[in-house]
Amino acid sequence: MSEAGQNTAPNIRRLADAVREMKSAAADREDVVVEMREATRTRLELLAQELQPVFAEVPDDDPAFDFAISSGQQPRLWIDAVAHVVMGPDRRTYRFLRDTRLGRVVLAESTEISTVADQVTRYIAERLVERQRYLEGEMISLPRRPEEVQEEEVRPMRKPSVWRAFLGSLLLVVIGGAVGVAGVLFFLSDRIPELQQLLQRF
DSSP: OHHHHHHHSOOOOOHHHHHHHHHHHHHHHHHHHHHHHHHHHHHHHHHHHHHHHHHHHSOTTOTTEEEEEEOSSSOEEEEESSEEEEEOTTSSOEEEEEEETTEEEEEEEESOHHHHHHHHHHHHHHHHHHHHHHHTTOSOOOOSOTTOOOGGGSOOOOOOOHHHHHHHHHHHHHHHHHHHHHHHHHHHTTTOHHHHHHHHHO
16 A cells, blocks of 8 residues: 555656756857857967968958857857858858858858868958059049049039019919900890890801
């Protein structure tokens, strides 16, 4: 009887035990996230070390480049304000991205550091050439007087004369009045004999 009573006794559940289990599971997940983040940052640091000679050759007076690894949920190796390198979902693939007006563009994607480093180097070189050409004035220059356009496109509209507008309005009023008076006389001609005789003369 005592054994049967022990088997049928209900299990006592405590909220504190459940909270402790949830905290333990959350800590495990956070450990995994932290480990993945650290692994991502380590790989980006390896890429930055690969590119260190290239970064060193960039002029110090060029403010366009950042060359920094940002912290956060997804670490990034920033090249400039619009281009950066991140790790793919597998944490092994390097993705070199650039933000444009049409959206984000993938410039390079590879598991090999050298492949992505070459593409980043090429990108930096292109930006330096663009800046040099701009400073040397080889870019397409704007017209000296941009307010000047073709004569037919900027012909000033002549303001209508005040007297001309007034006379035109007065003429319309007179014509409208004459038409109204003629209509009234036509409809009343049957009721007023003298008016009918007058209209017959005309």
